Amino acid sequence: MNTAKDNILARLRSAGAVPVHSESYSSSSWGEMYQVEKNEMVDHFRQALTENHAQVSVIELSELQETLQKLCQDKGWRRAVTGNAGAYLETIRQGLFAIEVTALEQPFERWKSELFHDVDVGITHAAAGIADTGALVLKSGSAEPRTLSLVPPCHVAVLRQSDLFASLSQVMVQQQWSEEMPTNLLLISGPSKTADIQRTLAYGAHGPAELVVIILSDQ
Secondary structure (H helix, E strand, O other): OOOHHHHHHHHHHOOOOOOOOHHHOOOOOHHHHHOOOHHHHHHHHHHHHHHOOOEEEEEOHHHHHHHHHHHHHHHOOOEEEEOOOOOOHHHHHHHOOOOEEEEOOOOHHHOHHHHHHOOOEEEEEOOEEEOOOOEEEEEOOOOOOOHHHHOOOEEEEEEEHHHEEOOHHHHHHHOOOOOOOOOOEEEEOOOOEEEOOOOOEEEOOOOOOEEEEEEEOOO
C-alpha cells in the first residue's frame, strides 16, 4: 500500500522538472547593479532601516562614548548587557559608565529571569551591513550570544562603515565565508514587530521594540 509520502514523491518524480544549475542563475542587488560608492550605500542602508522604524546614527569612533552616554540619558536605561569580546567593547562600557553593565558570561539558565525582566538594552557588534535591504548581519557565539539582540527591549548594534556591503553575496565573498563558514547568523532589519488578525501592527511582542544602529564612519 502506498503511503501519502510515496504518492507525493511519485508525483514529484513524474513532473519532469529540469534542475537549475548554479552557473545558469544570477542576480544583481541594488548596489551591485549601479556600482554605488560607499557613501551612497550608507544613505541607502540608513533609509531602509529608518523606514523599518530603526534609529540610525553615523558618527566617528571618537564620538561613540558620548553617543552612548546620551542614549542612556534620553532612553532612561538603568541596566545594560554586553558580550565579553569585540573591537569596541571597552569604549562601549565607558559610554555606559553611569548605569549597571553586565557581561553575558554565565550560563543562560542562571539568569534568564533577570535578562527578560531587568535588562533594558543589549549591545552587540555587527559583523556586516547589507545596503540593498537595510539588514544587519550578526555572528552570534560565546563572545556575543544571540540573546543579547533578541531578548532585551532595546538592541544597540555597532557597525563599522567598512563592513557595509551592497548585498549578502558580497558579504560572503569579501569576508571569505567559504574559508570559515559562520555557524550561527542573525539578519536583523528592524525592531521586532507582529500584527494580529485585524492587521494592527505592534512592536516588541517577540523581541526588542527598539533597534538603534550606530555606524562608525571612520572605521
